[in-house]
Amino acid sequence: MKTVAVILAGGSGTRLWPLSRQSMPKQLLALTGNKTLLQQTCERIRSFISYDNQCIITNYSYYHQIKSQMDELCCGKHSIEIIEEPQGKNTAPAIYWAAKRMEKLYGEDTIMVVLPSDHLIMKCESFLEGLRTAVEKAKEGCMVTFGIIPSCAETAYGYIQVQDENKKAGEILKVVSFKEKPDYATAIQYVNNGNYLWNSGMFVFNTKVLIEEFRKYCSEVADAFDNIDPFNLNEISDAYKRFESISIDYAVMEYTDKVYVICSEFGWSDVGSWKSLYEINPKDENKNVVEGNHVTIDTEGSLIYGKNRLIAAVGLKDMAVIDTDDALMICPLDQTQRIKEVVDKLKEKESKEYLEHRTVERPWGKYTVIQEGPGYKIKKIVVNQKQKLSLQMHYHRSEHWIVLKGTARIRNGSSEVYIHENESTYIPKNTMHRLENPGHIPLEIIEIQSGLYLEEDDIERFDDIYGR
Secondary structure: OOOOEEEEEEOOOOOOOOEOOOOOOOHHOOOOOOOOHHHHHHHOOOOOOOOEEEEEEEEHHHHHHHHHHHHHOOOOOOOOOOEEEOOOOOOOHHHHHHHHHHHHEEEEEEEEEEOOOEEEEEOOEEEEHHHHHHHHEEEEEEEEEEEEOOOOOOOOOOEEOOOOOOOOOOOOOOOOOEEOOHHHHHHHHHHHHOOOOEEEEEEEEEEHHHHHHHHHHHHHHHHHOOOOOOOOHHHHHHHHHHOOOOOOHHHHHHEEEEEEEEEEEOOEOOOOOOOOHHOEEEEEEEEEEEEEEEEOOOOEEOOOEEOOOOOEEOOOEEEEEEEEOOOEEEEEEEEEEEEHHHHHHHHHHHHHHEEEEEEEEEEEEEEEEEEOOOOEEEEEEEOOOOOOOEEEEEOOOEEEEEEEEEEEEEEEEEEEEEEEOOOEEEOHHHOOOOOOOOOOOOOOEEEEEEEEOOOOOOEEEEEEEOOO
């Protein structure tokens, strides 16, 4: 039986705001070390499931960022397939669609490992040992999940009930029931009872069994996919309109009698809050976790996180201070789950700080908004080697470009010119233009926009190699 991995990377999680944004969810962030959570997820299992047998399910908004990260991870030696969902409908449709694809590619007895893209696992060998056990159990026709032996009463996770109160790491137990995220009193009761595990959201399925159970318990999703080609994106897009959002737990796992859980202790965290990031990181002598340029005086038990500006903390205890270029968040560590309330308010106000950072990733490179005001905006633009922006036009703004580094090939109306370091050019509004980097080093320019309307939607594209 062939074993493949399906990695779910469509979430737009903002629980780590202001670092995570709608356009930059936590799976695309490097929170521990130099690799992003998504890269770590793919790398963690490669000794068991090679990159070529992994696929990532995401949405269009993140496709180019994920492709760039996978190219960096695989160094051109392997290819991880990236599948774009037409719209986000939670985990059940994504998993069933993946199962239909795997069934067609490799046969109905394919073993499918389903993993979230934004979790941390500190003890990788222990995890891989459990994964191998889960795969063997799935070959017997069981549906397997991973339950984390709880270290505390946690309200941020769902729970899995088992019969054995004396559970041990590595044991495989029959699942009695799945429980929703509890209130604190109920969470304490679960932990004291001893027969509950945290629900990690990781699964191993036999494709044939998974499809059968969907047809029994979630026919609205199964019916939408069963009579179409799982590789025909037009048909898939139509299928996604036929059902509501639903998780795999609600769709199947709570009803089937085929579910087993592996009791696990491999240093797992879903990094669902700044407090959880504090807990998994090493502490200094004052029990602080500090990242970036800082001065701390009489500060203990706190998380200080920043990249650029100096952060000075005096007399803080059990606090989180998170600084980015355009937002500063300060709150007690034990209330970092309430950041969702902040994000909801920003969303209501249609605030840019909810959507994106000042530095925005694009398939061709990135740009950073340095300063803006009435009638002007200043950006630094970095175009990766051998990349180019779309052939485009703006109707409400003109642009001045100054090259800081590299050489730019510029289409400006009907003419094409090359400009070099310390040279500049001017693009009038209503003029078709394109910026391209023909060189072997990143092209860096300063762009000064002027006009009455300077938003990103003032653009008409005539040609774009990225299909936007």
